[in-house]
Amino acid sequence: NAGVTQTPKFQVLKTGQSMTLQCAQDMNHEYMSWYRQDPGMGLRLIHYSVGAGITDQGEVPNGYNVSRSTTEDFPLRLLSAAPSQTSVYFCASSSTGVNTEAFFGQGTRLTVV
Amino acid sequence: AQSVTQLGSHVSVSEGALVLLRCNYSSSVPPYLFWYVQYPNQGLQLLLKYTTGATLVKGINGFEAEFKKSETSFHLTKPSAHMSDAAEYFCAVSFSGGYNKLIFGAGTRLAVHP
Numbered sequence: 001n002a003g004v005t006q007t008p009k010f011q012v013l014k015t016g017q018s019m020t021l022q023c024a025q026d027m028n029h030e031y032m033s034w035y036r037q038d039p040g041m042g043l044r045l046i047h048y049s050v051g052a053g054i055t056d057q058g059e060v061p062n063g064y065n066v067s068r069s070t071t072e073d074f075p076l077r078l079l080s081a082a083p084s085q086t087s088v089y090f091c092a093s094s095s096t097g098v099n100t101e102a103f104f105g106q107g108t109r110l111t112v113v
Numbered sequence: 114a115q116s117v118t119q120l121g122s123h124v125s126v127s128e129g130a131l132v133l134l135r136c137n138y139s140s141s142v143p144p145y146l147f148w149y150v151q152y153p154n155q156g157l158q159l160l161l162k163y164t165t166g167a168t169l170v171k172g173i174n175g176f177e178a179e180f181k182k183s184e185t186s187f188h189l190t191k192p193s194a195h196m197s198d199a200a201e202y203f204c205a206v207s208f209s210g211g212y213n214k215l216i217f218g219a220g221t222r223l224a225v226h227p
Contacts, residue, residue: 004156031213040122042203042217043157058214090156094213099145099164102215104156 002026006091006105013081013112021076021108023091029103031094032074036060036087037107043090049074050096081112115140117204119218126225132176132191134221136204139185144206146187147215148178151201160202163187174198199225 007022025032033048035058045058049068063085065077074093078085088109092102120135138144145164149157161172168180174197178189187204204218 033214035217040219042117042119042219043215044217045214048214092157092215097213099162099207100213101159101162102149102157102213104149104158106154106156 004091004093004103004105006089006108008108009106011108011110013078013110015081015083015112017081019078019081021078021089021091021110023074023076023105024072025074025091025093025103026072027093027095027103028071029093030071030096031100032068033058033092033102034064034066034074034076035090035092037090038087046076046089078110083112086110086112115144115206115208115216117206117216117218119202119204119221121221122219123222123224126194126223128196128225128227129193132189132194132198132223134189134202134204134223136178136187136189136218137185138187138204138206140206140208142208144208146178146180147205147207148172148176148187148189149203149205151203151220153200157203160189194223194225196225196227199223 004025034046035043047066049055091105094100094102116139147162148160163180171177205215
C-alpha cells in the first residue's frame with residue numbers, strides 16, 4: 001500500500017520557470033490538500049479539494065494552481081516561480097469528515113534561485 | 114479567527130525524563146485536535162487525536178494528551194523520553210464544516226540527550 005506519493009523529492013528552479021508537483025494517493029480518499037512548510041511557521045494550506053472536479057483556496061494560494069480530474073491525483077502547479085516559493089511542499093489526503101486522519105506524502109523540497 | 118500556539122520552538126530533555134509539549138488553541142467553536150510527528154526528511158504522521166468523549170487521549174509510542182476546554186489547551190506528554198522520540202511535533206486543529214482543513218501550530222523540535 002503506497003499511501004500518498006509525491007514526485008519529485010527535490011527540485012531547483014530558476015525564477016520565472018514553471019513546474020508541476022505531482023501527488024497521487026491509492027486510498028480512495030475524497031479529500032486532498034497541499035501545504036507548504038516553512039521554518040517557524042508550521043504547515044500552511046495552499047489549496048484543497050473535496051472531490052474530483054472541486055477545488056478551493058487555502059490560506060496561501062497566490063502563485064499556485066490546482067486541478068482534480070481524478071480521485072487519485074492532485075497536482076500543484078507553480079505558474080512563475082519566485083524565491084519566496086522556496087519551501088517544502090506536502091500533499092495530504094483523508095476520507096471525508098473533520099476528525100479523520102490526514103495521510104501525508106514524503107514532501108518535495110523546492111528551491112527557487 | 115482560529116489559531117494554534119505551540120509554546121517553545123525547541124525542547125530538550127534527557128533520556129528517561131518527562132516530555133511535555135504545550136499547545137493552546139483559539140476558537141469560538143469546539144475544535145477537533147490533533148498531534149502529528151515529523152521525523153527527519155519524512156512526512157507527518159498522526160500521533161493522536163481528540164474528537165469527542167474522553168478528554169485524555171492515548172496515542173502511539175506512549176504519548177498521550179489531555180483536552181482542557183477551560184484552558185483551551187491540548188498538551189502532549191510522555192512519561193519517559195526515548196532517543197527515538199527526537200523529532201518535530203505539530204499540534205493542529207480542525208472544525209466542524211471545515212472539510213478537515215487543518216490549522217497547524219509552528220511546531221516544537223524535541224531533542225533527547227543521553
